Amino acid sequence: MMDEPAVERLRAAGLRPTRQRVQLVELLFSDGHRHMTAESLHADAGAAGVQVSLATVYNTLHQFTEAGILREVVVDASRSYFDTNTGDHQHFFVENDGTLIDIPGDEIAVSGIPTPPKGHAVDRVDVVVRIRKN
Amino acid sequence: MMDEPAVERLRAAGLRPTRQRVQLVELLFSDGHRHMTAESLHADAGAAGVQVSLATVYNTLHQFTEAGILREVVVDASRSYFDTNTGDHQHFFVENDGTLIDIPGDEIAVSGIPTPPKGHAVDRVDVVVRIRKN
DNA sequence: GTGTTTGCAAAGTGTTTGCAATTTA
DNA sequence: TAAATTGCAAACACTTTGCAAACAC
Numbered sequence: 001m002m003d004e005p006a007v008e009r010l011r012a013a014g015l016r017p018t019r020q021r022v023q024l025v026e027l028l029f030s031d032g033h034r035h036m037t038a039e040s041l042h043a044d045a046g047a048a049g050v051q052v053s054l055a056t057v058y059n060t061l062h063q064f065t066e067a068g069i070l071r072e073v074v075v076d077a078s079r080s081y082f083d084t085n086t087g088d089h090q091h092f093f094v095e096n097d098g099t100l101i102d103i104p105g106d107e108i109a110v111s112g113i114p115t116p117p118k119g120h121a122v123d124r125v126d127v128v129v130r131i132r133k134n
Numbered sequence: 135m136m137d138e139p140a141v142e143r144l145r146a147a148g149l150r151p152t153r154q155r156v157q158l159v160e161l162l163f164s165d166g167h168r169h170m171t172a173e174s175l176h177a178d179a180g181a182a183g184v185q186v187s188l189a190t191v192y193n194t195l196h197q198f199t200e201a202g203i204l205r206e207v208v209v210d211a212s213r214s215y216f217d218t219n220t221g222d223h224q225h226f227f228v229e230n231d232g233t234l235i236d237i238p239g240d241e242i243a244v245s246g247i248p249t250p251p252k253g254h255a256v257d258r259v260d261v262v263v264r265i266r267k268n
Numbered sequence: 269g270t271g272t273t274t275g276c277a278a279a280g281t282g283t284t285t286g287c288a289a290t291t292t293a
Numbered sequence: 294t295a296a297a298t299t300g301c302a303a304a305c306a307c308t309t310t311g312c313a314a315a316c317a318c
Contacts (some may be wrong), residue, residue: 016317018273038308053275058308074262077206077214078283079307092250095257108246114237116226116265123229123264128208129247131254150292152298172283187300192283212308213282 013067023050024060028070033085035073035100041082073100075128090127103129147201157184158194162204167219169207169234175216207234209262224261237263 006025007017015021024041027048028034036044042057052060061082064070073081075093081100083091088105110125140159141151149155158175161182162168170178176191186194195216198204207215209227215234217225222239244259 016272018316020274055276055309056274059273072211074211075208077208077211080211092254094254101251103248107248108244110242110244110261112242113263114241116263117235119267120226120228120265121268123266126262126264127244128260128262129250130257130260131250132257133253134255150297152291154299189284189301190299193298 009069013064013069015063015067020050020052020056021060021063024052024057025069028084033083033102035081035083037079037081039079074126075100090129092129092131095130095132097133103127143203147198147203149197149201154184154186154190155194155197157182158186158191159203162218167217167236169215169217171213171215173213208260209234224263226263226265229264229266231267237261 004022006022006029009025009029010017010021024045027045027050028036028041038054038058038061041061042052042054045052045057061070061080065072065082068086070082070084071086073083073091075081075091076098079098083100083102085102090103090105090108092101092103093099094101108127110127113122113125116122138156140156140163143159143163144151144155158179161179161184162170162175172188172192172195175195176186176188179186179191195204195214199206199216202220204216204218205220207217207225209215209225210232213232217234217236219236224237224239224242226235226237227233228235242261244261247256247259250256
């Protein structure tokens, strides 16, 4: 018998397909890319009838990030954002309302990055284009 | 009688030169550029014999940022960093120890930024090159 | 059955705030 | 003296954690 895609995705990531994780994966990956904070995901889950505690949402976001099926985006010093798009891309950050918008990785480019200090390797290059409504 | 530079700098920024602000400006701008968090500045102040409460350090960092003599750097979702270099430049962020290193603005360049959504204007483009010790 | 995961409530961390006392102008 | 600033302690927002009950395999 064939597992559902959500279950397979979790198995592939080495995570047990618990009810909460399966439902969160379904919510997150059913329809386009998604940006979220722990609070917003918890709210969206509730609205979608998915019962999961906030603590589990936090744990899950980190497990998914560690497993590589989510990526963390640092744009705000007071909240953690996560993105279902783990591929090469960057972001607009709308400072007024805390919203993220993807910028495809093949549109934007960073040049002239100096060699990192000896003994250090580049992990990732993040670009945040901060915009505001006017 | 001529005011000291720290006092002048505060006056120019429209801030009253209180003892705390004057001493913090002296500490911050006496010798090259500096990166800090509220905690680290509070500790450095203490070590330099500057008496100032943590609450005042927080207030001061924000006032200085608002006044344009400091700039906030968002690299970590759990702490606020500030930089005495308010000019055009970017950063290396050493993920292992939470350290920042400046990248001169004339060395690095970002191209291909899409037009922001209608009704939005670009405020700033931030590049963070995340590096780690190996 | 055994090890993992969940959820609650408590604890933690970094930050902000109310307000009386102090300082600046 | 009037208005701004400070510092304390309490309050906050977000996040993590300890642990017993529930669950996956």
